[in-house]
Every structure is written in structure tokens, then in C-alpha cells.
Amino acid sequence: MDIATSYSAIPYTNEAVSDIICKLKEKIANPKLLLVYLTEQYDDVIIQQALTKAFPGAQILGCTSCQGVMTDEGYIGGNGLAVWAMRDYFGAFGSAIVSTRQSSYDMARQALLRAIANSGRPGELPALIILHASPGNEEDVIRGIEDELGIPVPIIGGSAADDHVLGHWKLFTHEQRSREGVGLCVMYPSCNVSYSFHSGYASTGLHAVATKTEGRELVELNHRPAIETYQAWMGEKFSDENSIISASSLNPLGRIAGQVHDLPYFKLSHPLQVTPRGGIELFATVEEGEKLYFMKGTEERLITRAGRVVDAALDLHRANQKIDPIGGITIYCAGCMRRVQHRMDEVAHHVNNAMHHAPFVSPFTFGEQGQFVGGENAHGNLMISAVLFHRD
Template structure:
């Protein structure tokens, strides 16, 4: 029988608080996802490997400041949240890659390796999880789609740390990596369905990308990108910014692409400006020459409510897809958004729990989000929220 369970532990002494992990993992879950602070992952895998020795398919992802389950949210302490799937009628496989070059090709090979590890060679999974260190997420996603096509939902995000000092990491329970990515493929015996959203509004400030180099946006409408961005902010009542690290100040005014669709549902994919220098903007996601970009606008109130909104929208859509009995959920919540409303995160957790009564869930805080829009397109963006549920019609 398909079953999901969650577990959370936290404290100042990792050696002491981490010991109960063994009681949670000794039932040998078919798939185990963990969100944890960076030091906790390194300690668990390097110093206490016996606590997870029964976990064949496991992935531990570093999360900004902490993480949450339906029972407990902890921030600013060492912590770990676990989400286990026990599914004797399903198939699951995990594969990791620590390469930094040929990412697209390596991602295609790695997802096929994960499929082989699941014993399902030649069969497309119901969904894919992908987590990686920040940078070039789009190439990894392209590689996955090269191998299995564009219609398989891809869900996950970018590893995070507490202060953007590149201490992020992930583990496959055998090794801890600070570069590369990890992929899980899922063939659950129940249905799964996801929802991906920005929770921001599109303003009428827009332009065309005319020069971009990787994630360095040089010009919009042939004008210095930072000058255009600052003018857009001024036009909607925000203060203009000085050059330098603008990551925190730009959280409520990211850039956005409005993705085309066949329905009336808006699909904004956000790019978070991180550094302004010499008229350029360094972003946390990729843009291309010719892209139409808008200034998006958000507020703390919107960010507090969006977890509730996304889960509510997802449960309604799930009902239309004959998922009546939700067994569990995974929420990917942008770490930058979490930092901007940190004091209200208990309220966010409680509102999600109210939408998912008596349902186990886990929430991690990432520095980039992978999710699937309602038209089945999977994308990488910033400042996004993604939720995936498991359930059946019984």
C-alpha cells in the first residue's frame, strides 16, 4: 500500500538531535527526500552514515535557514525535514552527477541512469525530481527533456545556503556534493499532480532584451539594463537602487516573462536581479535576446498568502483529475521570498496545513525553482513556488 510519512528534527547539537533519524529510516523507504541545513547534511552523511544505511533511494538537499513539515517549521537552527514514500507497487531510481561541464549531455545521461536504477529502462517516468547547485539550471532541464521529452513533469529546485556564500550542497546518501545535480525518477502506484506559480503581478513596464551574456543582462531596448530597471521601479513608486548587491532590495520587483498559453491563466516566469554593476544586471536565471520582459510587482502580503493560494488551486485541479484522496505534498518555496517574510513563515506553514488537513507535507527553501505549469511545460525560475501532490481516487 502506498504511504507517505514525514519527520522533522532540529537543535543546536547535531549529534544529539539527529539520532532519531535512524528510527524514521529503518523501515527502508522506497524514496526519501530530505531538506536540511548544510551542516546537517554533511554531518549526517560523513559522520553518521549508519542512520541512513537502509535508504537505497535518497536525496538530501540544502535549504535556506531550515525547512518544514506539516508539524514543525524551524529556521535559524541546524535541522532536517524528511519525506518518505513507501510504495511496494511503484518504482523509484536516483542518480547523481558532480560534473560542471557538458551539463546538458550529462543531465540526459543521468536521468537515463536513474531510470535504469528504477528497473524501468525504456519506460518514461510519471515525474522527475531534479535538484542542483545554482547556475545553469536551464541546461540541466534541457538535458532531461532531451532524454525523456518535454511532457514529463520536472519538479525541484536549486540548493541553498543561509547567506549566499556558496556553501550549498546535496547528497545521495553516499557522498556530499557541492557541484552538479541529483535526479530522481518516480513511477508511483498513485497519481501525482503539480502546480507552479509566481504569486506576483505583471506591471505595464516592459521592454525587449537586446544584449545578454549568460545571466548578465546588458541592455533592454538597447539601453543599460540597470538604468531601465531603475526607471521602471521609479515609475511604479519604488525607490531607485544603487549599484552593488541588490538581491534583497529587488525581491518585490523582479523581471518577468509572460509565457504564451492557450487559455486565460497567466504564466509569469520570474528572474531575480542579484547584482547591478556598470549598467548591467546579473540574474539568477537565463534570458535570451528578443525576450519581452516586464517588471513584476509583489508585496509581503502576497508572498504570505501565495502558499495557501497555490495549494488551494492545486487541490481544486487535483479533484478535476480524479485525485480525491491526497496522500502527501511537497512544497518548494523560494528562499529569497522566505527571507523577505521570515517572521511570517509560521503563518504560511499553518495556512498550508489548513489546506491539507491531516496530510503529511514537506517544504524546502531553494535558490531557484523547477516546476510544471498547468499546460504541462516545465521551467526554471526564481522567486517561484511549486507544489506537488500524491493521491488516488479512492
């Protein structure tokens, strides 16, 4: 079993994908799975056709990333195309996209069944699901997957992104392409899999109840316009601009997802913009009656935590025995990346060390999905999800 990565920063799609293919063929033969991450400037039609022709036996899942990508070879800002390839003689993989007028819940169930059919393992639970959907209804997507399977199979994923939150994201497999919908890959690898999902933010202790919500708009906190409470917590008033995506990146809202040794862990919601009635539009859905905590992070934590999340994935399965990493995937929030963009080379260094310099890929996404230590699959923002493939 082997994993290899390749990337190109060439701005022209034909040349970039040719560069990728040449590099991959030097590293790996006959991969069964390709995960493809690209910035919005690249032509997904050309990439899909070229990769399908070069690797006709491979399942493919592709997704756009915000303002760059990251691999074991470093951080690539601006234009970036990266491919993660897995060859596994005894393993099986299946990818699919469903893009219809149905609900996200129903699309997720259909995509899952189609991916399982493509894997050739009908009736068998996958060891892991890679999820890439268009932003907006990720909680329903996770619920659809879990209801179809009946048990919470680990999910690692990130919502499709573009450079400036303008809806220019793309999804594709070897079979189809779409801007909106649910894309996923079911994995039945022959190696061991470890995973981790963390926020890296701490609660300040300040909290309030969501007393009115509509979709992803948090309208009221403790019966006051949500922005009034949030600004009081921040200790500052925002400018007249509606967007607060950058100003709020170190201070998201957290909900308790579970506890370990009486210590809570949180899933985060990133404020996007202020609505005309004083509400806050979020990148995640909050339900009325939920308690929201004012969270705090630091740039230093954002830089080091990706490596810590990979370490946590290793620790969950280390059990006093040495393991041999084959490769991995990390999902890194686009909001966090933009906050520390000037220091992303340090982030790549920390992940490389934690991965023991095994090949990995990392897109920058508009929402992150993962499985917490308590077994809960969840969608959050400003988070990191990681999976490591390894031999014991």
C-alpha cells in the same frame, strides 16, 4: 502506500540525524525513498552514512536549504534538518547525482539515465522527476532531461541553497556527495500525482526588450543600461551596494511562459546584483530579444500563495471527485522566505490546510523548477512548485 516526515532543530549533526531516524521509525517502515533537506551547518557525510545504515533499501536525494526548512509540523528557522519518506510497495524510485566537467546539459542526461537504472524501471517513463541541481544552468538541465526522454515529463525541483549565497550548498544521494552538479530522483509511484507551478506576482504593464545579455547578466533593456530602466520602474535609486537581492524581491522581471483563456502566466527572474557596467545579474537566464515585464508582488501574497498553489494542484485533478491526500512536496523560494521570514508560521499554516494536513516537506531554494498548466517545464525565481500524492 505511506508518506511520513520528521525534522530536527538540534544543531549537532549526530544528534539531529539520530533524532530524525528515531521519529521516522515510529511513523513508517521500510521506506523506498528519502528526500533530505538540511541547512548548511550540518555535516552531509554523517547524515548520508546514518540514513543509509538505518534505511538500507531506500533511495536518497539530499539538498541544502536556505536558513531553515518547513514541514507539516511547522516552520523551522535557523538550523534545520528534515526528511520526507515514502513507502510504496508497488512503486519504484531511483536517485542519482552527476558531477563532472561536462556541460550541465550532459550531466542532466547522465543523471537521468543513472537514476532510471537505479529505479529498476529501464525503458519506462517516470511519472515525476524531483530535481535538485547546483545553481547556475538550470535551463540547460531541464533541456537535457527533456531531450533524453523525448517528452516533457513533469519536473518539480529547487536549486541547492545556502544561508548567504556564498556557495556553501550541498547535494547527496545514498551513493555520493557533491557541491556542484545535477541531482535528481525519478518516481514511479503507485498513486496519483498532481502538480502546480505559479509565481503569485502580477504584471504592472511596464515592459522592455532585452537588447543585450551575457550569460545571466542582463546588460541592456531597450538599448539602455539595464539598471537605469529597472530603477526608473522602481521609482527609486539603489544604494552604492552591488547587491539588490532584497530590494528586488517584490519586483522581479517576468517573461510570458504561456496563456490560459487569453491570460498570460509568467516565469520570473530575480535580480541579484548590479554589475560594474550597469547590468543586472539574475538568478535565471534571459535571452536577447525576450520581452521582460516589471512584476509586482506583496508580502500578503507571498504568505498565502503557497496554499493556493497546492489548491491549484488539487483542482487540476479533482474533476468533481473527492481525493484522499497522502502527502506532498512544496518548493518555496528562499528570496520569498527571507522577505516574509517573520510570518513563515502563517505560510506553514496555509500549506497545511491546503494539504488537508497530510505530511509535506518544503525546502527554501535558489531557483524553482516546475511544470506550468500548459505543460511547459521551466526554471524561474521567486516561485512556488508543488506536488501532491493522492488516492482518488
